[in-house]
Amino acid sequence: MPVSHVSRASVAGLLLVLSPVVSAHAQTPSPPVLKAETCSLDGLMDSIRRGLGSKSEAYRGYLRALLRETAVTLPEAQLRDAFARERDPAMVEHLAAALVARTDRGLESSALDAVRERALGDADPAVRAATVRAMRRSSAIERTGDMYERLMRDASPDVRREAATNLIEDNQFVYSGHHGPAADAAVAAAVGSTDASLTARILGTVSTEAISADSQARLQRMLRGGDSSVRAAAVTALGGVPASGMKSSRESLLAMYREEEDPEVRKAILQSIARLGFSGAVPDLQRLREVDPRLAPEVDAWTRVLGMGLQEWSLLLREKQRLSQAR
Amino acid sequence: MRNTTKMLAALTSLALLPTASSAYSVRSPFPGSVTATTYYSSGTFHGAVDIGASSCNYWGAETGVVATLSWDVSIRTTGVVCNGNGSGNQNEAKHAWSDGYTFRQWHWIKTSDSYDRTCDRCQVGNIGGTGNATGPHAHLQYDRYGTNVTSWYSVSKGQSVNRSTDVGSIR
Numbered sequence: 001m002p003v004s005h006v007s008r009a010s011v012a013g014l015l016l017v018l019s020p021v022v023s024a025h026a027q028t029p030s031p032p033v034l035k036a037e038t039c040s041l042d043g044l045m046d047s048i049r050r051g052l053g054s055k056s057e058a059y060r061g062y063l064r065a066l067l068r069e070t071a072v073t074l075p076e077a078q079l080r081d082a083f084a085r086e087r088d089p090a091m092v093e094h095l096a097a098a099l100v101a102r103t104d105r106g107l108e109s110s111a112l113d114a115v116r117e118r119a120l121g122d123a124d125p126a127v128r129a130a131t132v133r134a135m136r137r138s139s140a141i142e143r144t145g146d147m148y149e150r151l152m153r154d155a156s157p158d159v160r161r162e163a164a165t166n167l168i169e170d171n172q173f174v175y176s177g178h179h180g181p182a183a184d185a186a187v188a189a190a191v192g193s194t195d196a197s198l199t200a201r202i203l204g205t206v207s208t209e210a211i212s213a214d215s216q217a218r219l220q221r222m223l224r225g226g227d228s229s230v231r232a233a234a235v236t237a238l239g240g241v242p243a244s245g246m247k248s249s250r251e252s253l254l255a256m257y258r259e260e261e262d263p264e265v266r267k268a269i270l271q272s273i274a275r276l277g278f279s280g281a282v283p284d285l286q287r288l289r290e291v292d293p294r295l296a297p298e299v300d301a302w303t304r305v306l307g308m309g310l311q312e313w314s315l316l317l318r319e320k321q322r323l324s325q326a327r
Numbered sequence: 328m329r330n331t332t333k334m335l336a337a338l339t340s341l342a343l344l345p346t347a348s349s350a351y352s353v354r355s356p357f358p359g360s361v362t363a364t365t366y367y368s369s370g371t372f373h374g375a376v377d378i379g380a381s382s383c384n385y386w387g388a389e390t391g392v393v394a395t396l397s398w399d400v401s402i403r404t405t406g407v408v409c410n411g412n413g414s415g416n417q418n419e420a421k422h423a424w425s426d427g428y429t430f431r432q433w434h435w436i437k438t439s440d441s442y443d444r445t446c447d448r449c450q451v452g453n454i455g456g457t458g459n460a461t462g463p464h465a466h467l468q469y470d471r472y473g474t475n476v477t478s479w480y481s482v483s484k485g486q487s488v489n490r491s492t493d494v495g496s497i498r
Contacts, residue, residue, distance in 0.1 A: 104395045
């Protein structure tokens with residue numbers, strides 16, 4: 001085979017050319033000493049500790065993913081011990097995320113229990129906040145009982161903020177808005193919170209398409225609250241309730257519109273009425289037009305959009321926003 | 328110069344726009360090889376990835392998407408079926424995003440792990456051939472409003488895969 005002959009000749013030639021270099025290299029006085037090491041959690045933690053100082057967000061992300069992916073093969077007891085010993089919030093977050101990953105990957109649920117205990121009970125608010133962050137976009141909301149209700153009443157605003165972000169992101173990214181118990185937990189935590197801005201943030205964002213009748217009743221009670229941002233958020237949440245609760249929501253909102261004085265809350269009511277009824281809401285909106293002349297253009301915009309025959313709420317909302325900007 | 332500054336400002340604002348969704352890798356539910364992608368060997372449209380294995384009811388079938396997601400598990404066949412028992416009888420694990428896109432895994436055999444669950448690459452059954460199948464395999468499908476997406480996978484027919492192989496990327 002001519003090709004093989006050529007290949008053999010080339011390799012032989014290359015070796016001849018390289019041989020002086022190889023032998024010269026072998027004669028260097030201090031070759032690097034290679035030491036045998038075993039892969040260990042401590043070694044991994046050292047790498048992560050060093051990597052935290054990196055300016056590269058991509059590298060830090062890689063280290064986070066590395067520990068989470070390795071978590072399933074590390075000994076649980078070793079991981080839990082390291083988590084219990086660690087005091088640096090950044091490292092606590094990594095270790096907690098690894099424990100959460102073990103539970104989410106179908107291993108023991110006790111791993112998540114350890115994280116829950118620390119999120120609720122650690123004396124350092126920075127550690128509590130880091131631990132809560134580690135549970136983001138996980139199944140924690142289903143496995144931790146009333147943890148989020150308690151976290152939303154935490155003394156530290158950072159912990160409350162992280163818990164609110166978890167509730168919002170879990171609802172959006174883990175459950176895609178379809179999971180009733182997760183939405184109920186978010187509503188319960190928001191309603192029980194002492195921080196009005198976070199209550200408004202959760203209720204104004206979380207999908208309520210699968211909430212229970214109890215959660216809907218809680219939202220309806222919030223319509224009489226003192227904080228206008230919370231009232232507006234509760235109104236928005238009531239606009240997205242499941243079909244079984246639409247009639248009751250609509251009646252609550254229609255009754256509220258006449259008594260409400262804040263124009264922003266009234267705008268939210270108009271939007272929720274439109275969402276609950278689509279084109280069927282036009283007669284209700286027309287009746288409300290005379291209640292507050294300042295909002296007549298808003299009512300007209302909704303009437304126009306609902307008459308376009310669009311079949312999805314996202315399209316209606318986008319068209320309404322376009323009309324509002326065009327004016 | 329002014330136009331360049333304006334353009335740069337516009338590009339900067341675009342770069343800062345928040346993204347509504349995340350990208351997820353999809354990995355193989357078990358070790359095997361790709362037996363079909365967009366078209367079957369016959370030329371018929373398939374629009375999904377099939378991963379076959381030589382043994383039935385042996386490997387656990389994991390959910391393939393690399394993320395913690397809520398999985399809606401539907402059991403239509405309770406017995407051990409390896410070579411098909413009719414269209415529509417396949418066991419299914421699916422996650423539907425709020426914008427209508429849905430990821431589905433079909434054909435696995437029911438086990439004690441087959442229930443609605445929120446998890447990251449967890450077992451929902453064993454490799455099998457429930458539904459419309461001629462042998463044990465996993466059918467991985469990403470669709471919206473009844474139309475299969477065919478751009479998400481990056482594997483090709485005949486390729487060997489294992490649980491750490493990226494089959495594709497969705498969202």
